[in-house]
Each structure stands twice: as structure tokens, then as C-alpha cells.
Amino acid sequence: MTTYEEAIELAKRRGFFWPSFSIYGGQSGFYDYGPLGVLLKENIVKAWRDEYLRLGAIFIDTPNLSPEMVFRASGHLEKFSDLAARCSKCGSKYKLESLLKKAGIADIPTDVKQANNLLENISIRCEKCGAEIKEVYDFNLMFALEKNEKEASRLYLRPETAQGIFINFRLLSNYFRGKLPMAVGQLGKGFRNEISPRNALIRLREFYQGEVEVFYDPEKPGFADIPVFEETTFLPMDHNEKRMTVREASNSGLIRNPVLAHFVFRTQKILSSIGLGDGVIRFRQHEKNELAHYSSDCWDAEAKLENEWVEIVGISDRASYDLKRHAEFSGENMVITDGDRKFIPSVVEPSFGIDRTVLSVIMVSIYTRENGSKVLKLNTSIAPYIASILPLQKKDGVDVLAKDIYSSILETESRIQYDESGSIGRRYARQDEVGTPYCITVDYESLEDRSVTVRERDSTKQVRISTDSLKQNSGHLATYLDSLFA
């Protein structure tokens, strides 16, 4: 089992990611992607996007900053906040709910006014200094800009990318010529003022989301077909863990909404393709009391990291909540017409936490050899580099031939590297640690017969191939090299 510590150490040392702003002491909740992390993340994003493109999804890109009305309508302004209490004597801050619960009060107020009324009548004392607490304020998890501006121009950093899609529904629907179902995706950043960021990429204040909003006609949902795929683990609300395929989970009614079930399957397929397969992933249904304000049902894909299950994807049934709210607040027509039937579409939302997925992939991929060296067993499709070209020595023309092969492959494949420093064993080890699946080694024999060695990362096995066939296949290098060791 890989620990966070082990994964973070490797990530910092090799350039996958590191804490942001470190020369100024750092700032919790923010991480930079390094050179290899950028490539790994992009390859993971590509796996996500490609799967939805195959499904006919369309993609948009909308601003990170949104005016207040958007979140008034979405409900985030109201529901995304916690009431907090401050001791006016010593300045200690508390979450109001936990203070009241400790005092045996079950009926928790929902706004500042109610809370103030309550505190007029009862006495809650500060746990630090004993003074009575009378000061209640709203702690919103959204970052606000220009707090003092008047409402119309007040801006917030979006807490999810989804709203950018909902508010464009009419335009998107026109683009899609009014057809349903319609899947619209967006890769972008979300921002949440988390109380305590933890575990590097797991809980960030600024993070990537890959969200898709699937709009469908509740009477003709589509997505009926769920192919048979590998079995997985389900943990429904009743806590009875079950093993079955997603197809069975849908047919048996374990997952109530067939459209949601379909996207549980899509999620499983994407995760599996990037190395997060059965045994690492389970699907857990949200309890009633943990559902988001917009959600009527939700299944999370969770990854097992350091023996704890961590949410990496949330697949939520948002029904018609968002479109109805925006119709109400903006006056926009969100109605779809089918014959003489008019309705507001329902929505299922698979939402990927990209950063969490990146860290999960790194953690489940780390393998330590008997000699203590580390290997990152990434799939060829997501590894930062497919192959590294290595001359056995950097002299006698071996390096010249290696460079020639390198520049020749570069014409059609950019995900390759050239390295001639240090001993060959050291270079193999270096590539193993950053997950490069193949090393192409040029030796003295190569000078005679134009053949090279291809060395596979996990098995360290080698096969000899001709430079001609290597160059001929460089247009599809990944599949070609994979096929040599299949």
C-alpha cells in the first residue's frame, strides 16, 4: 500500500506536483503541477473527454468568475454556507451547529436572523474564555470578490463548473437543434474556501473539475443500453455491500435512475482505462443527509487510498432543479417541446475531480522493486512519455544514431525523450520512476545491423527490433510498442 507521504515525496522529487508559493512560506490548499504532472493530467483529461466525445457530447468553456445572481438562483449562496459564531471577547470562532448540538439544542437555525433570535434567549458560552456568544455570521464556502459592491456587480469564484452549462442551456439546445438527450461537458477550475485542505491534491481550494451535464427527456430518457463490463463493488444507502456489474445494478433497481446507472458505467469505464479498476474503486450511494441541495440521488466513485475511501467522481441526479431555478430567476425559457408536450429536461451529472484522480492514479501505480527502486506502473495511454531513446554510450557514433532515431520519431510522436547521461541502468531506473513504459536502447550492435533494444518497464524484458520498423510504426508508437509485449 502506498502512503500519501510516499506518493507526495516522489511527486515533489520528480516534478509531478509541489506546494504552491513555497518560497514565500506556502499557502495551504494550493498545488502547482510540475512538468510531468501537466502531461499526466492532460492524458487523464483526454481519456475523460474522448469517452464523452464518442457519446456525442459537446464541450464549452465559461468564466471562473460569476455574478451573484447565478448563485442566488443555483442555491449556492444560501445553502453553501455554514453559520458561524464568534466570541466577541476573545475572538474564538465556532461552527454554530456544533456549539448548539453540544448544548443539547437539536433545532438548528437556518439563517443569521433566526440564530440571533435564538441566542437572545439562551446562553451559549465560549469554550475558551467563558464569555457569552452573541455574534453570528454567515461563512460561505464560496470566495467572494468586491464584497462591498452592490449586488448586481458582486462577483464570486464559481464553486463548480456546472452552472456555466445550465445558464447556457437555451443556446446549447439551439446549437444541438433541440434534440435530447444532450450531453454538455466542461473542463475547468472550481474554487471552495475549504476549512482545512489536506493530503496534497485531495482537498484543494482551487481544483480542476471535469463535469458533464446530461440533459434528457424523463419520459424518453435514452441511454437504455449498459454493456456488460467488469464486476464492481456497490455500497448502497442501506450499507449492504454488493458485487455485480453496473448493468445488473441498473436492472435490479439498485441504482434507481437508469440514466444515472448508464453514467456510473461510463465512469467505471474511464477509470478502468486509466488504471483505476476493480479492487481500487467502489461506488457508494450518498446518505439522505449528505446529499447536496440540488441532488435527489448521488453515487460516488471512490478510490481506496491509504486504506480509506476517497471520493473522486460524483454522479448526481440533479433532476430539473437547476434549469427550473434559472428559469425562475432569469425568466429564460428552459422548456423543450416534443410534439404537443412541453417539459423541462432532467439532468444527470457525472463530475470528475481531476486532481484527486491524478493523485489516485499515482498512488495505485507506485510499486517498489526488491532493490528499493520505485516504478510507476502507468498505462501507456496516460504516462507522461511513451518512450525514452537511450544511447548505450555517448560516443563512437552510438549517440549520433540514437539522436537520429529520436528526431525521426519526433516527426510523428511528441511524447518521447532522449537521455544520454550516466549509466544505462541509472537511466532505466529514472524512466521507471516517472512511469515511462518503454526504453529504446541504441548499442554497438545497432551500428552494425540497425537494430535496437526495446525494454519494457514492468517486466524489464527486452526485444530487439529494426530501426526501420520502429520508424514505420512511429505514427502509432504507443500501440506498436504495447503490441511487442502483449
Added chain:
RNA sequence: GCGGAAGUAGUGUAGCGGUCAUCACAGGGGCUUCCCAAGCCCUUAACCCGGGUUCAAAUCCCGGCUUCCGCACCA
């Protein structure tokens, strides 16, 4: 946000009032026909930030920041 612990080269560490700040790995250069972190030579590189105590602070004290472990939070 609370309680506990900790912050020294890229990474992992030693030092715990006076050191040219230890060691290893990694990195750079060189030698070695060198296929799995071999060896040899040379070399780059650090005391989290700010204040205080002291003749003298990486070391002691205070504050901040960050990280880790618990608790809480996680729409």
C-alpha cells in the same frame, strides 16, 4: 477551525548555544564498449519567515506561515 508533533540542499536526514552546518541519495562535468540506481575524480546546493534573549542562535523564548497525526468539516 481546535489539540498534539514537526519544519536544515531537489529528496531523506545529523547537529539541540560557539561546527568551514553532517551524511546519503538525486543533480551537473569527466574517466571507464557501460543493458538494469556499479566504480573513481571534480562539482552545484540548505538552517520556513519575523521579532526577542545572549558576547554568540539552526539550536532557547514569542508570534506568523506550512506540513503531519487526531477531532471537526468535506454541499
